[in-house]
Structure formats: structure tokens, C-alpha cells
Amino acid sequence: MSGHSTYEPKPGFSRWLDQRLPITRLVWDSFVDYPTPRNLNYWYTFGGILSLCLGIQIVSGIVLSMHYTASAGEAFASVEHIMRDVNYGWLLRYTHANGASMFFIAVYLHMFRGLYYGSYKPPREVLWILGCVIYLLMMATAFMGYVLPWGQMSFHGAVVITNIIGAIPVVGGPILTWLQGGFAVDNATLNRFFSLHYLLPFMIAGVVVLHVWALHVVGQNNPTGIDPKSKADTLPFTPYATVKDGFAMSVFLILFAVFVFYMPNALGHADNYIEANPLVTPAHIVPEWYFLPFYAILRAVPDKVMGVVAMFGAIGVLFALPWLDTSKVRSMRYRPMAKLYFVILVVACIILGFCGAKLPDDQVIPGLETFKILESDLNSFVWLSRLATLYYFAYFLVVMPLLGLLETPLETPETIASPALSHPAAMPAGAMAAPEKKG
Amino acid sequence: MVGSPVFLAGTPSGPGSFAKGDLKVAESAVHSTTAGDDPSRRDFIHIAALAAAAGAGATIVWPLIDQMNPSADTVALASVEYDLTKIESGQQVTINWRGKPLFIRNRTQAQIDAAVRDDAAVLKDPQADALRHKEGKAQWLILVGSCTHLGCVPTVGGGEYGGWFCPCHGSTYDTSGRIRKGPAPTNLVVPDYAFLSDTKVKIG
Numbered sequence: 001m002s003g004h005s006t007y008e009p010k011p012g013f014s015r016w017l018d019q020r021l022p023i024t025r026l027v028w029d030s031f032v033d034y035p036t037p038r039n040l041n042y043w044y045t046f047g048g049i050l051s052l053c054l055g056i057q058i059v060s061g062i063v064l065s066m067h068y069t070a071s072a073g074e075a076f077a078s079v080e081h082i083m084r085d086v087n088y089g090w091l092l093r094y095t096h097a098n099g100a101s102m103f104f105i106a107v108y109l110h111m112f113r114g115l116y117y118g119s120y121k122p123p124r125e126v127l128w129i130l131g132c133v134i135y136l137l138m139m140a141t142a143f144m145g146y147v148l149p150w151g152q153m154s155f156h157g158a159v160v161i162t163n164i165i166g167a168i169p170v171v172g173g174p175i176l177t178w179l180q181g182g183f184a185v186d187n188a189t190l191n192r193f194f195s196l197h198y199l200l201p202f203m204i205a206g207v208v209v210l211h212v213w214a215l216h217v218v219g220q221n222n223p224t225g226i227d228p229k230s231k232a233d234t235l236p237f238t239p240y241a242t243v244k245d246g247f248a249m250s251v252f253l254i255l256f257a258v259f260v261f262y263m264p265n266a267l268g269h270a271d272n273y274i275e276a277n278p279l280v281t282p283a284h285i286v287p288e289w290y291f292l293p294f295y296a297i298l299r300a301v302p303d304k305v306m307g308v309v310a311m312f313g314a315i316g317v318l319f320a321l322p323w324l325d326t327s328k329v330r331s332m333r334y335r336p337m338a339k340l341y342f343v344i345l346v347v348a349c350i351i352l353g354f355c356g357a358k359l360p361d362d363q364v365i366p367g368l369e370t371f372k373i374l375e376s377d378l379n380s381f382v383w384l385s386r387l388a389t390l391y392y393f394a395y396f397l398v399v400m401p402l403l404g405l406l407e408t409p410l411e412t413p414e415t416i417a418s419p420a421l422s423h424p425a426a427m428p429a430g431a432m433a434a435p436e437k438k439g
Numbered sequence: 440m441v442g443s444p445v446f447l448a449g450t451p452s453g454p455g456s457f458a459k460g461d462l463k464v465a466e467s468a469v470h471s472t473t474a475g476d477d478p479s480r481r482d483f484i485h486i487a488a489l490a491a492a493a494g495a496g497a498t499i500v501w502p503l504i505d506q507m508n509p510s511a512d513t514v515a516l517a518s519v520e521y522d523l524t525k526i527e528s529g530q531q532v533t534i535n536w537r538g539k540p541l542f543i544r545n546r547t548q549a550q551i552d553a554a555v556r557d558d559a560a561v562l563k564d565p566q567a568d569a570l571r572h573k574e575g576k577a578q579w580l581i582l583v584g585s586c587t588h589l590g591c592v593p594t595v596g597g598g599e600y601g602g603w604f605c606p607c608h609g610s611t612y613d614t615s616g617r618i619r620k621g622p623a624p625t626n627l628v629v630p631d632y633a634f635l636s637d638t639k640v641k642i643g
């Protein structure tokens with residue numbers, strides 16, 4: 001997609017700068033004149049929204065750090081100080097805490113978008129993998145951030161998650177001690193988590209630059225999954241994409257504001273307003289909502305080491321997806337069978353999220369006792385998460401490789417601009433086709 | 440290197456005035472050098488330089504890694520003493536040891552009997568009760584209070600064996616602290632400790 005530059009600097013300072021550091025030209029070519037497929041829908045606005053989220057987290061995080069104290073003895077009190085005494089402290093903290101959730105809502109939609117439209121398929125493999133790296137860094141950042149307020153959930157969440165490392169045979173123990181900086185989660189752990197929590201978002205920003213660079217080399221995918229062939233298939237980034245992104249961001253910010261101002265603790269856990277006590281574990285520890293599916297996978301596997309392997313494998317398969325999917329057609333718009341399996345995948349992920357929040361032995365259908373397999377009743381959340389976990393892996397490891405070989409995809413349109421003629425979902429002859437409304 | 444063919448080929452005319460033929464000479468000269476016995480000296484320099492750089496790199500990286508290991512004061516805090524007269528029969532106290540909970544339980548005779556009886560039961564991590572306390576001090580059970588699954592603190596008296604129950608993922612321990620049910624792979628850990636007197640223990 002990278003063609004020659006159309007930027008024409010005005011005489012004077014612009015031209016002087018352009019000859020020395022063509023930064024205005026870079027911005028112009030990347031975000032003004034850059035050609036985007038003309039059929040991008042609202043699922044394509046989450047990239048911009050994610051950049052906004054990163055910006056919000058960095059700004060709110062830097063100002064929170066001016067008041068926060070990273071010390072096991074003082075962290076909890078310093079967060080309460082932010083909430084009660086610091087001017088607008090409550091706003092800053094609620095923005096940062098809910099901002100993390102909003103960030104994950106956006107990243108999950110962004111990722112499912114990629115899965116549906118085949119955005120990981122050639123030539124976008126590197127682009128996709130960079131996205132997966134960003135997601136991993138986000139998870140590490142959010143996990144360490146959640147430890148900082150040093151409440152009961154912070155502390156015992158940190159204990160359980162760091163102990164996962166201890167499951168690695170032989171070297172697990174020494175690595176765990178090294179990671180915690182002691183024989184348990186303590187002041188040393190909190191301090192290093194703060195240091196890394198400050199660092200990682202800037203590393204994310206660095207990978208985002210690579211991600212956007214890769215995007216601008218291979219060009220954006222689009223809902224049809226076919227490459228733009230002529231100028232008729234594209235529109236300049238500004239005003240078309242900027243305005244659409246701007247509108248989507250505004251709607252997103254409204255949702256964000258609803259959480260911050262009307263239900264700031266809805267996504268949090270009350271136990272985290274109790275100061276960390278290493279001697280008592282809360283009756284029911286749960287991670288933040290965005291980790292629940294992985295927590296469910298961890299607990300679905302009866303063996304400690306294999307549980308950890310499955311949990312990391314769930315992210316690992318995403319990295320391998322470009323080579324697991326054998327389909328020649330990118331977009332699932334033209335893959336009816338794939339569409340079905342995709343919808344089941346989304347449902348399986350949501351089910352896993354629910355299972356992660358329940359106790360493993362709780363009953364799915366209250367009051368119904370069936371029979372026990374592997375120490376647990378079949379009517380339990382642990383069995384439901386086992387089924388969902390199985391489907392999750394089957395989707396990537398079985399369905400994606402086989403379906404591409406076995407299915408009969410629908411015919412794809414000739415060009416992006418002409419789906420009205422060949423779009424299989426197009427309306428009967430004579431009706432006005434509105435391809436941009438189909439998703 | 441003075442006296443090598445490359446040097447001689449280049450010097451007389453200088454780089455600016457190379458004729459095509461000169462370049463050929465220079466090239467073949469380079470080739471003959473690498474084919475001769477000199478290159479072993481050059482390889483040696485390469486290897487030595489790389490090894491020195493790798494060594495220097497490792498010396499710089501190691502402090503950056505090792506700083507994350509427990510600091511001297513964390514290691515020094517490792518032992519505590521406790522006066523057992525404060526614990527009634529059937530009670531347990533939880534104290535902080537190396538940042539982790541430590542259980543000191545004064546077991547009743549019934550609890551000891553149950554633990555000994557279960558020496559013969561099917562155990563995931565088999566160990567006789569007698570090996571989990573000091574000789575002649577069967578009532579004193581001292582354990583690290585971290586679930587061997589993922590480190591939560593089990594609650595005393597919970598679970599069907601009357602030992603401990605872990606609220607996180609349901610591991611159940613008996614009155615000897617042995618794992619009986621649930622995802623934890625091993626028994627609750629018995630730390631190193633010694634009786635300083637009949638009523639005083641030193642842990643760590």
C-alpha cells in the first residue's frame with residue numbers, strides 16, 4: 001500500500017523542516033493521505049480506540065504515581081489517600097482502574113474482529129504476531145497493576161499467579177524465589193511490580209509502533225478479505241477513517257464515563273478494599289474479569305503442571321494461527337461453516353469467563369446431582385470449563401486446519417467496490433445493495 | 440600484518456588509482472591470505488574478542504539478574520522463636536515466618552490417633568505421621584501454612600478430615616497436614632525447626 005508521497009510542504013518552515021526531518025510528511029502519508037479500503041466497518045475502529053486507551057492509562061498512571069507509595073506498609077494507605085485526600089484523586093484512580101477494563105474490552109473485540117475477517121492470514125502474519133505480543137504485555141501490565149493497591153485480592157492473586165511459575169519442574173522453585181525477591185510475596189515483590197508496571201506500558205507503545213508499521217506495509221484487511229485492486233476500492237484516511245474512528249471513540253468514551261462516574265467498582269472486587277493480610281486468604285479469590293477465561297482453563301485441568309501448560313497454550317495457539325488456518329478465503333463472510341464454528345468459539349470463551357468466576361464444584365444446574373468423573377460431579381463448573389476448554393483448543397488445532405481443506409466457500413466478489421454484483425448476500429435483483437451494512 | 444600481499448598490492452598506487460587489474464590482484468591476494476596459515480591467527484583474534492565480549496556481557500548482566508534474588512536482610516530474617524505455652528490443646532496459632540504463614544497446632548489425642556490410623560490409608564504423598572513431628576512431641580505439629588497447590592492459606596479444622604481446607608481450589612488436608620483430596624500435589628511442608636526447651640521452638 002505504500003506508494004509515493006503526495007505531501008507538498010508549504011514554502012518556509014514546513015519545507016525547511018521537511019528537508020531535515022520529514023516528520024510532517026510521515027504523518028501526512030500515514031494518517032491523512034493513506035488509502036484505506038472503502039468498506040471498513042465499525043469493527044475496524046478498535047485500533048484507534050486501543051491507542052486512546054493506552055494514552056489514557058499512561059497519563060492517569062503517571063499522575064497516580066505522584067501520590068502512590070510502593071511499600072508493603074504504606075501502599076494500601078496511599079491508595080486510600082488518593083481516594084480521599086488528593087484533589088480529584090478518586091477520578092484519577094477510577095479512570096485508571098476502569099481504564100484497564102475498557103482497554104481489555106477493546107482488545108478482545110479487536111482480536112475477535114481479526115479472527116472473523118482472517119486478518120492473521122498472509123501477508124499479515126507478523127502484524128498479527130505483534131498484536132499477540134501486545135496482548136501478552138497488556139496482561140502482564142494489568143496483573144502487576146492490580147497488585148499495587150495491596151488489598152486482599154491484590155496480594156493473594158499475586159501469590160496464586162506467581163506460584164504458577166513454581167509448577168515448572170526442577171527450576172520452578174528458584175525462579176519463583178527470584179521473581180518474588182524472597183520466600184513469599186512481600187515488599188520486594190511489590191516494589192519490582194511497580195517498577196515493571198511503570199515500564200511495560202512504554203514497551204507496549206514501542207510494539208504498537210511496530211504493529212502500525214507492519215500494518216502500513218501490508219495494508220489494512222477489510223470485511224471482504226480481498227485486496228484493493230484500484231483507486232476505486234480505497235478512500236483517503238482523512239477524513240473518512242479519522243471521522244469514523246472519532247465517532248467510535250466518542251461512543252466508547254461514553255461507556256467509559258458510565259463506569260467511572262456511575263459504577264466505578266462494578267468490575268472490581270470488594271475484598272480489595274481490605275488491606276493485604278498474608279495470614280488469611282479470602283474465601284473466594286478471583287482474578288479480574290479479563291483473566292477469568294484463562295483462570296477457568298487453569299483449573300479445568302486436574303494436574304498442576306498440565307493446567308499451567310494449557311493456560312499458556314491457550315495464548316500460544318494464537319501465535320500459531322496464521323499457519324493453522326488452511327483456508328484460501330480470508331473473510332468468514334464467505335465461509336458459512338467457519339462462521340458457525342467462530343460463533344461457537346465466542347460462546348465458549350464467554351462460558352469460560354463465567355466458569356472462572358465460580359467455584360469449581362458449584363453446580364451449573366442447581367440441585368441436580370449426576371455422577372462423578374475425575375472426582376467432580378458432571379453437573380459442575382469444572383466440567384463445563386473442561387468442555388469449553390476442549391472446544392477452544394479444537395477450534396484452533398482441528399477446525400482451522402481441516403475446515404480450510406473440506407469446506408466449500410462462497411464466491412468472493414471481484415473487487416471491493418463491486419460486491420453489489422457478486423456479493424452472495426446481496427439483495428434480489430433490482431434492490432439497492434448496501435454492502436457496507438453487511439458484516 | 441605488514442608485509443602481507445594485501446598491503447603490498449594496495450600501497451604503491453593508492454586506493455584512488457586502482458586499475459581493474461590491480462583489484463583482481465588485491466582480491467586474489469585476500470583469498471590467498473585466508474587460505475594460508477595466517478587465518479588461524481585471525482580466527483584466534485575473533486574468537487578471543489568474542490569470548491571477552493561475551494564474558495564482559497555476562498559479568499554485567501549477572502548483577503542485573505541477581506539483584507532480584509532475596510536480599511541479605513530478607514535471608515537474615517529467616518528464623519523465629521515461639522513460646523508454646525500460649526497454645527491450648529486443640530488450638531492453632533498462625534505466625535508470620537519469612538512472609539509466609541506458619542501453623543503451630545497443638546493436636547488433641549483424637550486428632551493424633553486419626554492421623555496415625557490414616558498412615559495406612561491410600562495417600563497421594565505417603566508419609567507416616569511420626570515423621571511429621573519431633574519424637575515424643577506428637578501433639579505439636581508445625582507446618583508452613585501455604586497450600587502446596589498455588590499458595591493460599593488453608594483454614595484450620597475445615598474439610599472432611601478435620602485437618603485443613605484450602606478455600607482457593609478445594610485442597611483438603613488431614614490432621615497430619617497430608618494432602619487427601621484436591622489439586623495440591625504434596626503434603627503441607629514441615630519446616631526445619633528445633634525445640635530449644637519443652638516450651639520453646641526455633642523455626643528456620
Ligand code: HEM
Nearest residue numbers: 057058061062064065068093097100142145146148149201
Ligand atoms: C497498559 C497500560 C496499563 C494498564 C492496563 C494498567 C492497569 C492497572 C490496574 C488494573 C491497576 C489497579 C487499579 C486498582 O484497582 O486500583 C493499576 C494501578 C496503578 N497503575 Fe497502572 N496500568 C497501565 C499503565 C500504567 C502506567 C503507564 C503507570 C505509570 C506511569 C501506571 C501506574 C499505576 C499506579 C501508580 C497504580 C496504583 C494506584 C491504583 O491502584 O490506583 N499504570 N494499573
Ligand code: FES
Nearest residue numbers: 586588589605608
Ligand atoms: S491454592 Fe490451595 S487448592 Fe489451590
